[in-house]
Structures are given as C-alpha cells and as structure tokens.
Amino acid sequence: MPIRVWDYLDEYRDNRDAILEAVDRVFRSGQLILGPQVRAFETEFATYCGVSHGIGVDNGTNALMLGLKALGVAPGSEVITVPNTAVPTVSAIVAAGGVPRFVDIDPDSYVMDVSLLADALTEKTACILPVHLFGQCVPMSALSPIAASRGIPVLEDCSQSHGATHDGRTCGSMSDLAAFSLYPTKVLGAYGDGGIVVTNRDDLDAGMRRLRFYGMDSGDRGTGQAQAYGAVEHGYNSRLDEVQAAILLVKLAHLDTDIARRQAIARRYEQALGATSLVLPRTLPGNTHVYYLYVCRHPERDRILSEMARRDVLLNVSYPTPIHLMPAYQEYGYREGDFPESERAAREIFSLPMYPSLTEAQQDAVCRALGEVLAEDVWI
Ligand SMILES: Cc1ncc(COP(=O)(O)O)c(C=O)c1O
Missing domain, CATH: 3.90.1150.10 (Aspartate Aminotransferase, domain 1)
Known part of the structure; x- marks a missing residue:
C-alpha cells in the first residue's frame, strides 16, 4: 500500500460508531437543514475559537465570498492577499466582485510578509485577507495595527490552521471576520464539504445568516422552518448540512x-x-x-x-x-x-x-x- 499524503480511513475505523450514531440521530430527527446540530456546532466551534458567533456555511470558498460581501466589499474595490494560497482564496475575492492584490511571502514561514503590506494599500483597498497557511498564523500582532490605522477590515482565511495560535490568540479570533473550510483533509474536516465563519460582531453575524439563506432574516431560528418569507437583501443558498454538522461535533471533541x-x-x-x-x-x-x-x-x-x-x-x-x-x-x-x-x-x-x-x-x-x-x- 502506498503511503499517501493524507488519508482518513483509519480515523473512520476508530470513530465509526460515534459517526454513524450521529448521522442516524439526524436522519431520525425529522430535521435535515439548519437544525440543532448546525446550531450546536456553530456555538461550540465559536467557543473553541474564543469568539461569540459561528455561522455554518457550505464550504470554505463561500465562507470567504460571503464574508467579503458581509464586510461590504464593493465591486471594483481591492482585497489584499498572497499569491501562494489555494485558488479559492482568490476565486472568492473575484466572486465577491473584488480585485485581488498581492503581497509576497516570508520565505521562512511561507505566510504573508507583513513588512510589505503598508506599501500595497491604496485608497481602493476594502479588505485585507491574510491566509494562515499550512498550519500557522500570519503575525497578526504586526498586521492588525496597520489595518486599524487605515480603518480597513480584516478577514482571516483560517482554512488551513484550525486551532493554531498567535500571541496566545486562536486563529479566527484576531479580525472582524474569519472563514474556515471544513473540507475533509483539513485539521477539522467534515465527511464532505463544509465551512464556517466566526466573528465577535453582532452585525456581521446577522449579515452572514441572511447571506447564506436567500437574503432572509428568518428560517434560521433552530426550527428549520422559514418564519416569514421575504428577502431583505440579495442572498444565496450556502448552508452547512445538518449531517455534516453532527459529524463535525464528533470530530471537534477530539x-x-x-x-x-x-x-x-x-x-x-x-x-x-x-x-x-x-x-x-x-x-x-x-x-x-x-x-x-x-x-x-x-x-x-x-x-x-x-x-x-x-x-x-x-x-x-x-x-x-x-x-x-x-x-x-x-x-x-x-x-x-x-x-x-x-x-x-x-x-x-x-x-x-x-x-x-x-x-x-x-x-x-x-x-x-x-x-x-x-x-x-x-x-x-
Ligand atoms: C487557504 C484556503 N482557502 C480556502 C479554501 C476553500 O475551501 P473549500 O474547499 O472548502 O471551498 C481552502 C481549501 O481548499 C484553502 O486551503
């Protein structure tokens, strides 16, 4: 048997009972979309990151794309990131209407060289999107003051660094909004596609909940039932599945x-x-x-x-x-x-x-x- 760079089959063998039990519980609950499993996972993962809100979405790309929209990135405005990242970091910027602008990386850690950031900012910069790559964080203690001094919001791409810390703070707690992929290979991975956004800001929590649910204010009160039908803004269908949330709760525990x-x-x-x-x-x-x-x-x-x-x-x-x-x-x-x-x-x-x-x-x-x-x- 070749040794592969990533594999989950042994992990599945070890956790099979707990995972199948979680999936069965969802199937028997009568609630397949935006029910108690998604709610519980949102709360537990936000707590793990040390922030107050979690919003489950369907994948990491949409976590970023909707996050940029929630932060008000307008068509034609610039979003700063790095060129050595997964394609979806940049495809999400373009999908949100933004223009990707790059800064180079630090050759030792492969994350953004924050000393190059100030020179990349322009009047059009609407957001800074640091990528916590390969399992460690961008030095946010250096990045955040640069963003704050210009009043530019920051969206962390935490897709590769669940649980990593910088100066004692957990990845996802160091910016306005943070996006995680929960793709199976990730440090915390679902058994299929998944994503989550975390934030301390109540306004962004509400905005993200609308954007992932057709732009509606309702339909996300743990009941799975739309309570009032009407879009408040243009939105999307970008929900985390109840089944994946149940599996993620099992995996989050370890x-x-x-x-x-x-x-x-x-x-x-x-x-x-x-x-x-x-x-x-x-x-x-x-x-x-x-x-x-x-x-x-x-x-x-x-x-x-x-x-x-x-x-x-x-x-x-x-x-x-x-x-x-x-x-x-x-x-x-x-x-x-x-x-x-x-x-x-x-x-x-x-x-x-x-x-x-x-x-x-x-x-x-x-x-x-x-x-x-x-x-x-x-x-x-
Ligand atoms: C850094 C980074 N950003 C974004 C994504 C997109 O996540 P997803 O594949 O869940 O859409 C990934 C995962 O592929 C990633 O590694």
Whole structure:
C-alpha cells in the first residue's frame, strides 16, 4: 500500500460508531437543514475559537465570498492577499466582485510578509485577507495595527490552521471576520464539504445568516422552518448540512488530540530529518503550529517527488503555481518576477504525509525513503 499524503480511513475505523450514531440521530430527527446540530456546532466551534458567533456555511470558498460581501466589499474595490494560497482564496475575492492584490511571502514561514503590506494599500483597498497557511498564523500582532490605522477590515482565511495560535490568540479570533473550510483533509474536516465563519460582531453575524439563506432574516431560528418569507437583501443558498454538522461535533471533541498527534509527528520528522539538506518547517515567534501540512523545501524538489513515488511514498505540492501566474488571473496585470519568494517557494516546496492516524512505522518509512533519495543520513 502506498503511503499517501493524507488519508482518513483509519480515523473512520476508530470513530465509526460515534459517526454513524450521529448521522442516524439526524436522519431520525425529522430535521435535515439548519437544525440543532448546525446550531450546536456553530456555538461550540465559536467557543473553541474564543469568539461569540459561528455561522455554518457550505464550504470554505463561500465562507470567504460571503464574508467579503458581509464586510461590504464593493465591486471594483481591492482585497489584499498572497499569491501562494489555494485558488479559492482568490476565486472568492473575484466572486465577491473584488480585485485581488498581492503581497509576497516570508520565505521562512511561507505566510504573508507583513513588512510589505503598508506599501500595497491604496485608497481602493476594502479588505485585507491574510491566509494562515499550512498550519500557522500570519503575525497578526504586526498586521492588525496597520489595518486599524487605515480603518480597513480584516478577514482571516483560517482554512488551513484550525486551532493554531498567535500571541496566545486562536486563529479566527484576531479580525472582524474569519472563514474556515471544513473540507475533509483539513485539521477539522467534515465527511464532505463544509465551512464556517466566526466573528465577535453582532452585525456581521446577522449579515452572514441572511447571506447564506436567500437574503432572509428568518428560517434560521433552530426550527428549520422559514418564519416569514421575504428577502431583505440579495442572498444565496450556502448552508452547512445538518449531517455534516453532527459529524463535525464528533470530530471537534477530539480536535486538540488530533492537533497534538500532528505536532508529535512533526517532532518525529524533525528528529529524523534535521541533519539532512531539507529545509524543514519553521514556526514563527509567538505562533503554535498545527501542521495541516508538513512543508519541506529543497532545490531538487521534482526529482525527490518522482523518486519517492517510485518508493510508494506519494508527496504533494501546495502550490506548484502562484496564483498571479495562473491563466485565470492574467487580467490583473501581474507577471513573473513580481513576487520572487512566492515563485521560488512554488518551485521548491513539497509536503510529507501528515494526518493524525499516520503510524510511527509509516513515518519511519517516509524518512528512510527520503534518506535513500537524498543519499543522506536520517535518524530513526
Ligand atoms: C487557504 C484556503 N482557502 C480556502 C479554501 C476553500 O475551501 P473549500 O474547499 O472548502 O471551498 C481552502 C481549501 O481548499 C484553502 O486551503
């Protein structure tokens, strides 16, 4: 059996009874949409993040897109983010009517280089969208004062960093509004698509609830019944499923244990690979890292990937092409050389298998194979 970069089958085997029981409870409840499971998950996840409101949505892309709309991003206004992120960070900006503007990354952590942010702001900047990438946060203690001094709202993309902290604050609690994907591979993942937005602001809570439910004020009082039919504003259908919420509640109960397992795997990789020529992940001062991905760097990345695949270890690259160089985003006028650190990372980074149920034997097999491919010593 090849070792894959992500797998959930062992986790499912361990939690099967609890998950099937949760799903059965939903099916027997008579309430399939916006019922008690979604409500409970919204409340528990918001509490986990240290904020007062959670609004379940259908995926992370729509969490971002609706979040930008709730923040009032008007057509043609600019939203600042980074070019080395998942495509949906940027497709959500465009879907909300915004114009993506990029700043380069810090080469050690791969997150936004906040020292470049002030120069990227213009009178058209309507929102700053930091991406907490690979499992650690953008240094928000440096970013937030820049945004606050200009009165620009901040929307965190937390899709890759559930539970990560910066200066003692949990990812999702450091801005006006924060969006999470709950896609199956994520640190907290559903068994299908899902997303959630969290906020401390009552106005954004109400706005998000309308936007995800056809622009209506009603239909979201835990009853699943629309109580008054009428759109207050133009809205969408972007609801989190009751079934997925029930599964997420099961998984949320052991999120911290899952994160601790990821951190233990990272420590083991570091012990084994610390003396090789691979550049291993670095955690920024003030951050805890939850290792959504274990991202290494090496100039011979492509050779390493193909030789590891021959040894049945399937590695992954997130992301091989920075967004500003993708055909879909050429209209924004960027070209090669504009973001040198993002472009270099795209050529050199790759991730090792990382998920809570990855066994020590699998971890050792990954490290041994890397030792062979690099022709260097590993410590197992
Ligand atoms: C950084 C980032 N933003 C947004 C998303 C979009 O999430 P989803 O796939 O749930 O729409 C993802 C996940 O793919 C992501 O990794």
